[in-house]
Amino acid sequence: MLDFFSFFKKKNDPAASGSVAKDRLKLVLVHDRVNCSSQVLEMLKTDIIKVISNYMEIDEEELDIQITQTPSEDNNGTVPVLYANIPIKSMKKSNMG
Template sequence: MLLDLSKIFGKSKNSKDLAKERLKLVLIHDRANVSPQFLEMVKGEIIKVISNYMDVDEESLDIQMTRTKSEDGNSVVPALVANIPIRSVKNSGK
């Protein structure tokens, strides 16, 4: 079962957008050899940690698992790419 954060936070998606999101998760699974459920868990944890320090726009949040060349350039490795719009930084106590 996929965790649809938009349902939790009130943004409803039409069936086209939902199908598109599911297809992206399937492609990510194929490319990075991780399950869509795993990626959703990672997204949830990232949101939880970052939300301690910043107010983020969760509706525009985009986190993807992709593949990139390794540092030595001899192999391809998984990479986590995140686009997390920040609305504001919370008081850091400084």
């Protein structure tokens, strides 16, 4: 009966361990390739928040900082980019001149 169900089972089930392996591999390689651990990224995130907070009030809960790959302009490969999505709550009046 088990076989009967596996007959209908969709291939490339996202929960199957092959996909899990691929996702984990992609993430670890992004950090390997730029020689940047999650810990370094966390420190960077803290510093960015510190600097930006001098000028504007930001939504720290929604803040998203990560290293991703983007297609390179000069060859067919990819280059790493620092991606940051920082929602602004409001500008700080004191720094507006």
